[in-house]
Amino acid sequence: MSTPTHQRHSFLTDFRSMSSFGSTTGGGVDRQAATAADGQTRNWFRGLVEGHDFTVRYDQVGNQFTLVELAPGAPYIAIGSHLDSQPFGGRFDGAYGVLAGAHAAMRVKEGLAGRDGAALFNIVVVNWFNEEGCRFKPSMMGSSVFTGKLSAEQVLTTTDPRGVTVREALESIGTIGDFSLDVAAYLEIHIEQGRSLEDDGLSIGLVESTWGANKYEFVVHGEQAHTGATVIADRSDALLGASCLVVAARDIANQFTTDDHMVITSCGEFTVFPNSPVVVANRVTLLVDVRSTDPSVLAAADAELHRRVNEIEESARVKIERGAEHIWAAKAYDAAGLKLAAASAERLGLQYGTVRTRAGHDSTNMKDIVPTIMLFVPSADGISHNEREFTSDEDMLAGVDLLTELAGRLVTGELVRPEPFRP
Amino acid sequence: MSTPTHQRHSFLTDFRSMSSFGSTTGGGVDRQAATAADGQTRNWFRGLVEGHDFTVRYDQVGNQFTLVELAPGAPYIAIGSHLDSQPFGGRFDGAYGVLAGAHAAMRVKEGLAGRDGAALFNIVVVNWFNEEGCRFKPSMMGSSVFTGKLSAEQVLTTTDPRGVTVREALESIGTIGDFSLDVAAYLEIHIEQGRSLEDDGLSIGLVESTWGANKYEFVVHGEQAHTGATVIADRSDALLGASCLVVAARDIANQFTTDDHMVITSCGEFTVFPNSPVVVANRVTLLVDVRSTDPSVLAAADAELHRRVNEIEESARVKIERGAEHIWAAKAYDAAGLKLAAASAERLGLQYGTVRTRAGHDSTNMKDIVPTIMLFVPSADGISHNEREFTSDEDMLAGVDLLTELAGRLVTGELVRPEPFRP
Incomplete structure (x- = not known):
């Protein structure tokens, strides 16, 4: 017809x-x-x-x-x-x-x-x-x-x-x-x-x-500093911490996707403060979401995300605060x-x-x-x-x-x- | 006195x-x-x-x-x-x-x-x-x-x-x-x-x-997409590419700093477009600088930065354009x-x-x-x-x-x- x-x-x-x-x-x-x-x-x-x-x-x-x-x-x-x-x-x-x-x-x-x-x-x-x-x-x-x-x-x-x-x-x-x-x-x-x-x-x-979706608002806290004068050992760079989190989110999608279940992760909003050419960022706000059809796969990917957050706090010497979250079950x-x-x-x-x-x-x-x-x-x-x-x-x-x-x-x-x- | x-x-x-x-x-x-x-x-x-x-x-x-x-x-x-x-x-x-x-x-x-x-x-x-x-x-x-x-x-x-x-x-x-x-x-x-x-x-x-300083303005180009609906294999995520570049810049500082010469790298400005919660970024502009006291160490670190840029273009499936540069010799x-x-x-x-x-x-x-x-x-x-x-x-x-x-x-x-x- x-x-x-x-x-x-x-x-x-x-x-x-x-x-x-x-x-x-x-x-x-x-x-x-x-x-x-x-x-x-x-x-x-x-x-x-x-x-x-x-x-x-x-x-x-x-x-x-x-x-x-x-x-x-x-x-x-x-x-x-x-x-x-x-x-x-x-x-x-x-x-x-x-x-x-x-x-x-x-x-x-x-x-x-x-x-x-x-x-x-x-x-x-x-x-x-x-x-x-x-x-x-x-x-x-x-x-x-x-x-x-x-x-x-x-x-x-x-x-x-x-x-x-x-x-x-x-x-x-x-x-x-x-x-x-x-x-x-x-x-x-x-x-x-x-x-x-x-x-x-x-x-x-x-x-x-x-799909199930876990959406998080993270705030990465560093210490504002001079991009030239401040030696690496003295830096707490919020932009580095946030960048590591973006990379980690993608790693998790690749790691948890199998032939049976797909995991999708994204960062859709990423804002740097004070965002000046010669200033090490003191703060980055970013949204990270993890989605999957399977509740147990989603839970495992989510746990890995939080483990990576803790790891980045150590390795990049930043504090990562978890703000609002929106969780939708499949x-x-x-x-x-x-x-x-x-x-x-x-x-x-x-x-x-x-x-x-x-x-x-x-x-x-x-x-x-x-x-x-x-x-x-x-x-x-x-x-x-x-x-x-x-x-x-x-x-x-x-x-x-x-x-x-x-x-x-x-x-x-x-x-x-x-x-x-x-x- | x-x-x-x-x-x-x-x-x-x-x-x-x-x-x-x-x-x-x-x-x-x-x-x-x-x-x-x-x-x-x-x-x-x-x-x-x-x-x-x-x-x-x-x-x-x-x-x-x-x-x-x-x-x-x-x-x-x-x-x-x-x-x-x-x-x-x-x-x-x-x-x-x-x-x-x-x-x-x-x-x-x-x-x-x-x-x-x-x-x-x-x-x-x-x-x-x-x-x-x-x-x-x-x-x-x-x-x-x-x-x-x-x-x-x-x-x-x-x-x-x-x-x-x-x-x-x-x-x-x-x-x-x-x-x-x-x-x-x-x-x-x-x-x-x-x-x-x-x-x-x-x-x-x-x-x-x-110090010598090489400062670059990079533009990472991806393809705007939906953060939920677009599968990972179809993504060209400018934010992922730019984040990899921030991480690479820090790696280079660590890799090229020796007891004799310090290398400092930074990203001080990082702006995401269109920066909406559910949109995969189509573009990120960022500044990357590499500084060292020693001209030959600076040249080596700089070469490594550009090698990593090419590598990230492949791995993150993005295009990285080099805009204005400011080079100051020590x-x-x-x-x-x-x-x-x-x-x-x-x-x-x-x-x-x-x-x-x-x-x-x-x-x-x-x-x-x-x-x-x-x-x-x-x-x-x-x-x-x-x-x-x-x-x-x-x-x-x-x-x-x-x-x-x-x-x-x-x-x-x-x-x-x-x-x-x-x-």
């Missing part, structure tokens, strides 16, 4: 328009959370869906809800992802899922026209606030508040590196409110950001579980949802397989409170968080088809039955 | 006043070049010397000249150092030398009162612009222009990380002009910033030569000046020894154009570029005494004879 021409055209046209907001010369976008570019994208999206008679509302932390009324008074099937991006990020990450959700909702609504009573739920398309976590930490902020994992107050008082709070930033782009709603199930589609679908020749991935997505997604993909004749996600997504939060289905479409060469991120039109359209099929099934009561509405 | 009480008191009082400009809570100062704090310190110094009937002028790159007329129309004996500091730097580095120069000039002028014709030279106390090189690169900017090693135009158009040019910054603090003058000899006193004087129980170091100070300084220290009964400087100073530039004497006073525990930098009152006062003795000798024609004045 292929997508009708007018629907293909409409989706791809909207995708191109959306990609112009915050666009970079390298073909990507830069739309960090609650910046002007993020605000412009949100306003464009609002205009798009209001043109289809959908209603837009914001909650207290800037999550953007597009309401599609199909069964007045009933709870909602949510379809979501995020419009914010990394600095110099790709145009598909997150944004594809939000736009796919809007088009799926349009098509489900059209399909239900004249079938009064068929819909047992309403649809809400959600653009979650600050999934990326680059300007404001942590990532997945909006869905974390929605699912009760973070308090709204804590989020609203979080500051960016220039001291601007989330509250101020959201007010400055005018996308904050006090809306809330009941959600019965959650759907999300996203680019894979890895190369397994491409390598296996598949167009759809059904996410069966998250966790399965809803089994009935996975089965329903497989049946739907088969009905549409799509080549699919099951995958696990190493990256965090808003569905990682949502799956803990409602039945959740997470879908992937391929990323060319696995490239992501990069201006060269790419997914073909055919793969994007196949994803919208599957999302539409699943949304249609959920709205009519497959997977979950509506509970009595709580006003 | 000990300093008379009123002169001790006057110097120490002025030193305390000076240290209040740009003072930090940790007991240091933060007066980066041409910032408001640097401007305030310059204005305070101007007021101080004008109170002694000296005249203050600025040249085209903001070098501050305090003119003390002793032999009208004759060239100048210059005594200089710098009032700018590192971020969260110490209160002695540079500033001690400028204030010591002003007090030496006052005492020489007093000593010559009533001895018409004794002075063959005038004195100028110089506060060189931007010796530190943290806000604007390279370091020793003002003395480099004065000695013809950099062009004024190149310096004036240099920008800080926020895009402000040197010209704009100097205009904003109002310390720029068009003055110039003839200098016949140069004197500088500075804290040692190492621990050799303290270890040897000396109060004065006579600097016999600089070079001796004026032998006659060293002898004169030793004789003067002996006359004052000071415990002195010869030392070599690993750090760059404005005298490093000046020694290439005129006979130059460079003196060190001890740094407690060798600590410098640090708020805890410390030199005792006694050591500071002994330094002022020796500087006064030398300035008096130079002004009356020892070391250099005045050439006919060129108008």
Whole structure:
């Protein structure tokens, strides 16, 4: 079954328009959370869906809800992802899922026209606030508040590196409110950001579980000194200690990855103080994360990381302080949802397989409170968080088809039955 | 011979006043070049010397000249150092030398009162612009222009990380002009910033030569990617490559240092792009320097650094680009000046020894154009570029005494004879 021409055209046209907001010369976008570019994208999206008679509302932390009324008074099937991006990020990450959700909702609504009573739920398309976590930490902020994992107050008082709070930033782009709603199930589609679908020749991935991830903020403390005049024996160089930690993290990925289990380690943020040409650094803050599918492998790699931290404190003569940590255990997505997604993909004749996600997504939060289905479409060469991120039109359209099929099934009561509405 | 009480008191009082400009809570100062704090310190110094009937002028790159007329129309004996500091730097580095120069000039002028014709030279106390090189690169900017090693135009158009040019910054603090003058000899006193004087129980170091230093700006290029989703085999991580380079630089210091020759290596500035928590870095800029007393050891260590750079390009799958470089060969100070300084220290009964400087100073530039004497006073525990930098009152006062003795000798024609004045 292929997508009708007018629907293909409409989706791809909207995708191109959306990609112009915050666009970079390298073909990507830069739309960090609650910046002007993020605000412009949100306003464009609002205009798009209001043109289809959908209603837009914001909650207290800037999550953007597009309401599609199909069964007045009933709870909602949510379809979501995020419009914010990394600095110099790709145009598909997150944004594809939000736009796919809007088009799926349009098509489900059209399909239900004249079938009064068929819909047992309403649809809400959600653009979650600050999934990326680059300007404001942590990532997945909006869905974390929605699912009760973070308090709204804590989020609203979080500051960016220039001291601007989330509250101020959201007010400055005018996308904050006090809306809330009941959600019965959650759907999300996203680019894979890895190369397994491409390598296996598949167009759809059904996410069966998250990886486990241990994320740490470390502060390496040294002693500020002169880079020329201070002899090596007198140095306590925070930059050397932090560099050893980056090297150790990579060693651990190589050491613990086997044919059965992969371990991935990364340092994504690394800031040196005072960072002057002739000064030995007194402090480096850095983030280190360790991810694996297997809990026992993750635990062993994590123990090795902490052993190496102690070793570096000795060898580089620095102190390493462990700050905030975020630990996510590997966790399965809803089994009935996975089965329903497989049946739907088969009905549409799509080549699919099951995958696990190493990256965090808003569905990682949502799956803990409602039945959740997470879908992937391929990323060319696995490239992501990069201006060269790419997914073909055919793969994007196949994803919208599957999302539409699943949304249609959920709205009519497959997977979950509506509970009595709580006003 | 000990300093008379009123002169001790006057110097120490002025030193305390000076240290209040740009003072930090940790007991240091933060007066980066041409910032408001640097401007305030310059204005305070101007007021101080004008109170002694000296005249203050600025040249085209903001070098501050305090003119003390002793032999009208004759060239100048210059005594200089710098009032700018590192971020969260110490209160002695540079500033001690400028204030010591002003007090030496006052005492020489007093000593010559009533001895018409004794002075063959005038004195100028110089506060060189931007010796530190943290806000604007390279370091020793003002003395480099004065000695013809950099062009004024190149310096004036240099920008800080926020895009402000040197010209704009100097205009904003109002310390720029068009003055110039003839200098016949140069004197500088500075804290040692190492621990050799303290270890040897000396109060004065006579600097016999600089170390050789090879300074490189490297840019490590990787490929921006997702820290979770991108498998290790697909990564080209600029942060990993740069960290390997920091570790390699330290290895080289350890490998090439012998009982006879010390090698010092450092990375003082290290900046990661885009520096987001979940993004594999696409670029790191870093400065690496290698210093040694011995030219052949320095050459060998340098060759090893470049071999390691090539090795890291392979092992970390990154590209390493070599940008600007600054190469200073180890070079001796004026032998006659060293002898004169030793004789003067002996006359004052000071415990002195010869030392070599690993750090760059404005005298490093000046020694290439005129006979130059460079003196060190001890740094407690060798600590410098640090708020805890410390030199005792006694050591500071002994330094002022020796500087006064030398300035008096130079002004009356020892070391250099005045050439006919060129108008």
